[in-house]
Amino acid sequence: MKMPEKFDVLVHNGLVDEVVTQLMSGKEAEVYVVRSMGELRCAKVYKDVDNRSFSKQTRYQEGRRTKNSRQARAMGKHTKFGRKEQEDAWQNAEVDALQRLAAAGVRVPQIFNYIEGVLLMELVVDEQGKSAPRLNDVRLTADQAREYHSFMIRQIVLMLCGGLVHGDLSEYNVLIGRNGLVIIDLPQAIDAAGNNNAASILMRDVANMTAYFGRFAPELLATDYGREIWKLYSTGVLTPETVLTGRFEQSGGPADVRGVLRDVEDAQRYHERTLLKTSA
Ligand SMILES: Nc1ncnc2c1ncn2[C@@H]1O[C@H](COP(=O)(O)OP(=O)(O)OP(=O)(O)O)[C@@H](O)[C@H]1O
Numbered sequence: 001m002k003m004p005e006k007f008d009v010l011v012h013n014g015l016v017d018e019v020v021t022q023l024m025s026g027k028e029a030e031v032y033v034v035r036s037m038g039e040l041r042c043a044k045v046y047k048d049v050d051n052r053s054f055s056k057q058t059r060y061q062e063g064r065r066t067k068n069s070r071q072a073r074a075m076g077k078h079t080k081f082g083r084k085e086q087e088d089a090w091q092n093a094e095v096d097a098l099q100r101l102a103a104a105g106v107r108v109p110q111i112f113n114y115i116e117g118v119l120l121m122e123l124v125v126d127e128q129g130k131s132a133p134r135l136n137d138v139r140l141t142a143d144q145a146r147e148y149h150s151f152m153i154r155q156i157v158l159m160l161c162g163g164l165v166h167g168d169l170s171e172y173n174v175l176i177g178r179n180g181l182v183i184i185d186l187p188q189a190i191d192a193a194g195n196n197n198a199a200s201i202l203m204r205d206v207a208n209m210t211a212y213f214g215r216f217a218p219e220l221l222a223t224d225y226g227r228e229i230w231k232l233y234s235t236g237v238l239t240p241e242t243v244l245t246g247r248f249e250q251s252g253g254p255a256d257v258r259g260v261l262r263d264v265e266d267a268q269r270y271h272e273r274t275l276l277k278t279s280a
């Protein structure tokens with residue numbers, strides 16, 4: 001297929017030989033299968049800043065470290081330079097998150113390179129060597145759903161122990177690779193310790209996974225891993241080995257009405273986003 005312009009630098013550097021096919025064009029990126037150094041790899045090409053929504057980013061970027069004070073000042077201003085810096089930070093955030101999560105033992109695609117807005121990474125494949133389906137593309141048996149759910153809860157714990165919350169975890173952002181599930185799509189990953197919304201975002205991630213796997217194994221719908229995990233994390237006792245119960249005992253204190261309302265708003269926003277995505 002015709003080589004998109006964004007690949008020029010990678011071709012020039014011998015990193016991409018051929019574009020095999022385009023996997024998809026989403027709101028934030030275009031994803032391609034490319035031939036690179038004799039292997040099939042995945043190239044994620046980020047869209048330019050003007051084609052993306054910014055409102056979402058401010059909320060997610062809270063607590064995120066910037067490279068330097070010049071960048072931080074520029075990002076605070078709505079100048080052209082500020083937007084460019086913000087765009088770079090957003091794009092690099094996915095690279096940073098992928099690296100941090102790999103180091104924390106989370107199953108994410110391996111990174112090979114990131115140049116000029118193009119992320120070159122492992123192509124997650126199925127048994128036939130084709131690009132892997134998303135959870136959303138398959139039907140599961142109840143046993144598979146239970147097994148995958150427990151794997152994903154463990155991955156969420158590993159992410160949090162690595163300091164991050166995915167922030168957009170759903171059946172659209174988990175691939176079924178030939179060796180198991182692989183988590184993708186991390187530009188919005190948030191800093192668990194520095195972001196005031198971290199608790200509700202983590203709980204939404206867990207709720208999305210539970211709702212999806214609960215379609216195939218309904219007893220999962222009665223679990224509450226989200227609050228259990230956050231409680232352990234916020235009291236400093238969560239480790240990758242912590243044994244979870246899936247239950248959360250109410251403290252008996254006053255109800256957190258504002259917190260519940262915030263979660264409802266979050267869920268609405270998420271739902272709108274999903275609708276946008278499916279109608280795109
Ligand atoms: N490493 C990979 N290996 C195989 N397929 C991939 C890989 N990364 C992404 N894909 C495919 O490309 C699709 C889009 O990727 P991703 O979710 O990262 O981009 P996005 O633009 O943020 O998408 P969206 O807005 O739909 O969430 C995925 O749903 C998946 O099918």
Ligand SMILES: [Mg+2]
Nearest residue numbers: 026172173185
């Ligand atoms: Mg996605």
